[in-house]
Amino acid sequence: MAKPARTSPSATFSFDVSRCLICSAKNLNMCGALEQDELAKLSGLARCESFSSGDVLFHEGDPATTVYNITDGAVRLSTMLKNGRRQVIGFLFSGDFIGFSDRDAYPWTAEAVRGAKVCRFTRPDLAKAAKELPKIEHRLLEMASADLSAAQDHITMLGQGSAAEKLSAFLLMLSRKAADRGGTANPVHLPMTREDIADYLGLAFETVSRCFARLEGAGLISVESLRIIRITNFDALAEFSDSE
Amino acid sequence: MAKPARTSPSATFSFDVSRCLICSAKNLNMCGALEQDELAKLSGLARCESFSSGDVLFHEGDPATTVYNITDGAVRLSTMLKNGRRQVIGFLFSGDFIGFSDRDAYPWTAEAVRGAKVCRFTRPDLAKAAKELPKIEHRLLEMASADLSAAQDHITMLGQGSAAEKLSAFLLMLSRKAADRGGTANPVHLPMTREDIADYLGLAFETVSRCFARLEGAGLISVESLRIIRITNFDALAEFSDSE
DNA sequence: GCCCTTTCTTGACCTGTGTCAACGCGGCCC
DNA sequence: GGGCCGCGTTGACACAGGTCAAGAAAGGGC
Numbered sequence: 001m002a003k004p005a006r007t008s009p010s011a012t013f014s015f016d017v018s019r020c021l022i023c024s025a026k027n028l029n030m031c032g033a034l035e036q037d038e039l040a041k042l043s044g045l046a047r048c049e050s051f052s053s054g055d056v057l058f059h060e061g062d063p064a065t066t067v068y069n070i071t072d073g074a075v076r077l078s079t080m081l082k083n084g085r086r087q088v089i090g091f092l093f094s095g096d097f098i099g100f101s102d103r104d105a106y107p108w109t110a111e112a113v114r115g116a117k118v119c120r121f122t123r124p125d126l127a128k129a130a131k132e133l134p135k136i137e138h139r140l141l142e143m144a145s146a147d148l149s150a151a152q153d154h155i156t157m158l159g160q161g162s163a164a165e166k167l168s169a170f171l172l173m174l175s176r177k178a179a180d181r182g183g184t185a186n187p188v189h190l191p192m193t194r195e196d197i198a199d200y201l202g203l204a205f206e207t208v209s210r211c212f213a214r215l216e217g218a219g220l221i222s223v224e225s226l227r228i229i230r231i232t233n234f235d236a237l238a239e240f241s242d243s244e
Numbered sequence: 245m246a247k248p249a250r251t252s253p254s255a256t257f258s259f260d261v262s263r264c265l266i267c268s269a270k271n272l273n274m275c276g277a278l279e280q281d282e283l284a285k286l287s288g289l290a291r292c293e294s295f296s297s298g299d300v301l302f303h304e305g306d307p308a309t310t311v312y313n314i315t316d317g318a319v320r321l322s323t324m325l326k327n328g329r330r331q332v333i334g335f336l337f338s339g340d341f342i343g344f345s346d347r348d349a350y351p352w353t354a355e356a357v358r359g360a361k362v363c364r365f366t367r368p369d370l371a372k373a374a375k376e377l378p379k380i381e382h383r384l385l386e387m388a389s390a391d392l393s394a395a396q397d398h399i400t401m402l403g404q405g406s407a408a409e410k411l412s413a414f415l416l417m418l419s420r421k422a423a424d425r426g427g428t429a430n431p432v433h434l435p436m437t438r439e440d441i442a443d444y445l446g447l448a449f450e451t452v453s454r455c456f457a458r459l460e461g462a463g464l465i466s467v468e469s470l471r472i473i474r475i476t477n478f479d480a481l482a483e484f485s486d487s488e
Numbered sequence: 489g490c491c492c493t494t495t496c497t498t499g500a501c502c503t504g505t506g507t508c509a510a511c512g513c514g515g516c517c518c
Numbered sequence: 519g520g521g522c523c524g525c526g527t528t529g530a531c532a533c534a535g536g537t538c539a540a541g542a543a544a545g546g547g548c
Contacts, residue, residue: 202403
């Protein structure tokens, strides 16, 4: 698989507070900590961008000059190993932040999964704003802590249990995430491909496909379409995901 | 395996700044951000404790009332699954912080691996101090970001590659960590058991044992004793860990 | 609507690693 | 010093899941 060329966003806007006030992500991300006048200051530093399916926000190894708030859609963070295998580090949705990293270069590639909108800042701009508004730093610490918890859940998902258990845990996680951001918990929508899921869970994509079939056969889920999974027995799936 | 009883620390002290000034961890943890007078304020809130091998700092599910700076030794964070399997989330050393979590209850159990010293704060005390001294929050954000990077490396270690590749990556990580805190990079010291390593890497402990033998057979390492591993070919081990 | 490409499913086979079991070693306590 | 117990090593075997391959179903562009 050839390295995809960097892709320009399909649209870029600078904008004023009014755009922030109607932003659907503002209560999930760092802007939620701010009063309207403070938000106005921050909005002057922001740039809004739209990416379409498969577009690359940045590549692993690029200088880490920019941080991103995702305002809509889904973004995939992944890292490529020398042997050609890929590890998907995470799927990020509206309200998530990209840019917690102590390193000078991005340690992952960020790509839009079926379209995404972001609002970005240069690192120096955000650092300056955070110095003036300590609330921002406080909120970023909360968000980083939440990300750390999520990463630790991912670790447990990867380390323990069978392929089917991992997939169950993954579906429940997506369901919970959707509910957390005000969406619907049950028919779970999968914006990503089977291969993306496989690379997230450390499996082969054929195994993911087989496990969907097995979970459906066991009456735990119903695959309504490729990307819509209905959980038909929540409790049993939860029980199973935590290993029986 | 029965749940080990909570263990009282073998010693507890309250203390003044003088103890902080000679603390070997102070340049690695949040104290490094502070001037001497600021450190004095913080030191009044701290409690110092010593734990010996196997002692439990707290259990998974306990109310998360306290945060810890590790000042010496090693601590293991782990979580137990319903099926009796254990995932080791991380090994923490001098300079590391326990307590980034958005949850009310600890999501992991913390246990001393062959002895540890910590310096602890109640959450409210630390929150109050952070409010007065924004430097603390800034430094905590840096530390949380570093922890997140480490967790993402752990994810990649778990998701990709063979058992031997995982073990290689683990040894290199321990070597780097030791060097980072001013220790010696090469004969790698393993404070933990084979089973701890296995539960960290998502393997069976027999597999870990076999992989040590295989890496030694391949001339990459030399097992000088159970807990002292000499890396005899750094470059080859690094090449191998990233998968060949 | 139709074609072409990408993604997904299913099958057959094989290998790496988990499991079970036996044994060796070393440290600790009496 | 001797015995015991936890920890580590090694072997035999089975099976989950990886790999390779063929074909079906979606999806996008014209």
